[in-house]
Amino acid sequence: MLDMATYEKYTNSRGEFWSVRGYLGIEEATGKQKTLNKRGFKTKKEAQDYYKRCLLEFDNGMIHVLSKNMKFSQVYHEWLEIYQNNVQESTLSKVQDAFRLHILPAFGNCLIHKITPQLIQTELNDWHKQFKGYRKTYSYFKRVMKFAYSRGYIKELVIDKVITPKKKLKYECDKKDNYQFYNVEELRQLMKILEAQESRKWHACIRTLAYTGLRRGEILALTWNDINFTNKTLTVDKAVGQCNGNDLYIKEPKNDNSYRTISVDDITLNVLRRWRAEQSQWLLKFGFKPLGKNQLVFSNTKTNGLMNLTAIYTAFKRICELNDFRFIKIHGLRHTHCSLLFEAGVPMKDVMQRLGHGDVKTTMNIYTHVTEQSERKSAQLFARYANF
Structure with missing residues (x-):
C-alpha cells in the first residue's frame, strides 16, 4: 500500500508526539477529495498504522460511517488528544x-449514536438543579458531540433539540453580588486598616490590587523588574496558573489585551x-538569597x-474579620478599581x-452597575432636598 502521508514530530507541555496528514481519495457521493489530519500519536509507527487503517476503511466505504460500537468516552478521548494541544x-x-465529575459518569458508557435529546435534556436539567457551573459543563459536552458529528460517528446533532435551562435558582448570586466592590469611603477605611497592620506584605499586596486592578494571578507573578519606580509604571506580562489541584506555574496572561503597562x-x-x-x-533572616530584579x-x-x-483570600478575609470590616472577594478589588475609575470620569x-479587558461586555457590565447605583443615589438625594 502506497504511503502518501506526511508525518511530523512535535512537542508540547505533555511531551513529544507525532501527527499525520495524508490523502485518502475521492469520495464518490460528493466527488470531493478526502484528506486526513490527526495529532496525538506517541510514536511514528502509531501514526502510520492509523493512516493505513483509514485508507482501508475509505476504500471499503467505511470511513465517516456511523460507528455502531463507539462509546461516548472513546470519542471524548479522541477529542481530548486534539483539544489538549490548544489550551493552557x-x-x-x-x-x-x-x-470526570459530571459528563463521563452520565454519558461515558453510552454508545455515541444512542444518546438521545431526551437523555441529554434529563441530565442537563439535573445539572441545572445541582450546581452553578452547569452551562460551562454542558458547553464541554457539546464540543464532543459536535466533534462526533464532524467525524461521522453520529448522523445528526441531537444537541440542537435540547433546551438549556435559563431559570434563575436560589444558588445563583444576585446580579449586584456578581460585581461586589467598595465605594470610595469604604476603600479609604480599608487603607487605614491596612496601614495599621503589622504586615507590610499584605498592605502592599491588597493596596496594589485595589489601586491597579490587577488580577490575582497577575499580582502573584509580579517580579520587581516589572515595577519601574522611576517612570511610575507596572508591567503585566505573565500570570500564575494552577493545575492538578495544587501545582503552580507561570503562564501567559489571560488574553492578548492583558499584556499591558499601567501607571x-x-x-x-x-x-x-x-x-x-x-x-x-x-529573605536574609530565613536563609533565602534575594533574587534581585527577578525576585x-x-x-x-x-x-x-x-x-x-x-x-x-485567606489573609484578606482574616484582616476584614479582625477589624469588623465588610469582606468582598479578591476579584471585587478589581471591580472596585474599575467602578471608581468610572466615577472619576475615566473614558x-x-x-x-x-x-x-478583552471584551467590552465585561467593562460595560460593571459600568452599568455603577451608573444604576449612581442613579439611585441621585434620586435619594433629590427626595431629601425636595422633601415636601
Whole structure:
C-alpha cells in the first residue's frame, strides 16, 4: 500500500508526539477529495498504522460511517488528544475535571449514536438543579458531540433539540453580588486598616490590587523588574496558573489585551518600596538569597517560590474579620478599581486598557452597575432636598 502521508514530530507541555496528514481519495457521493489530519500519536509507527487503517476503511466505504460500537468516552478521548494541544494547562485541568465529575459518569458508557435529546435534556436539567457551573459543563459536552458529528460517528446533532435551562435558582448570586466592590469611603477605611497592620506584605499586596486592578494571578507573578519606580509604571506580562489541584506555574496572561503597562500612584509606589526593604531583610533572616530584579514581589514563606492562589483570600478575609470590616472577594478589588475609575470620569477605552479587558461586555457590565447605583443615589438625594 502506497504511503502518501506526511508525518511530523512535535512537542508540547505533555511531551513529544507525532501527527499525520495524508490523502485518502475521492469520495464518490460528493466527488470531493478526502484528506486526513490527526495529532496525538506517541510514536511514528502509531501514526502510520492509523493512516493505513483509514485508507482501508475509505476504500471499503467505511470511513465517516456511523460507528455502531463507539462509546461516548472513546470519542471524548479522541477529542481530548486534539483539544489538549490548544489550551493552557490550567484550562485543560478544569475541563478534565468537568468530564470526570459530571459528563463521563452520565454519558461515558453510552454508545455515541444512542444518546438521545431526551437523555441529554434529563441530565442537563439535573445539572441545572445541582450546581452553578452547569452551562460551562454542558458547553464541554457539546464540543464532543459536535466533534462526533464532524467525524461521522453520529448522523445528526441531537444537541440542537435540547433546551438549556435559563431559570434563575436560589444558588445563583444576585446580579449586584456578581460585581461586589467598595465605594470610595469604604476603600479609604480599608487603607487605614491596612496601614495599621503589622504586615507590610499584605498592605502592599491588597493596596496594589485595589489601586491597579490587577488580577490575582497577575499580582502573584509580579517580579520587581516589572515595577519601574522611576517612570511610575507596572508591567503585566505573565500570570500564575494552577493545575492538578495544587501545582503552580507561570503562564501567559489571560488574553492578548492583558499584556499591558499601567501607571501607578505615588502612595502605592511608596508602600511597595517599604515592602521591598522589609522583604530583603526577611529573605536574609530565613536563609533565602534575594533574587534581585527577578525576585517575586509576593512569594511564599517556605520556599520563596510562587504563593498559593488562595493565600491572598485567606489573609484578606482574616484582616476584614479582625477589624469588623465588610469582606468582598479578591476579584471585587478589581471591580472596585474599575467602578471608581468610572466615577472619576475615566473614558471607557482607557478603563479597558488599564484592566486588560478583552471584551467590552465585561467593562460595560460593571459600568452599568455603577451608573444604576449612581442613579439611585441621585434620586435619594433629590427626595431629601425636595422633601415636601
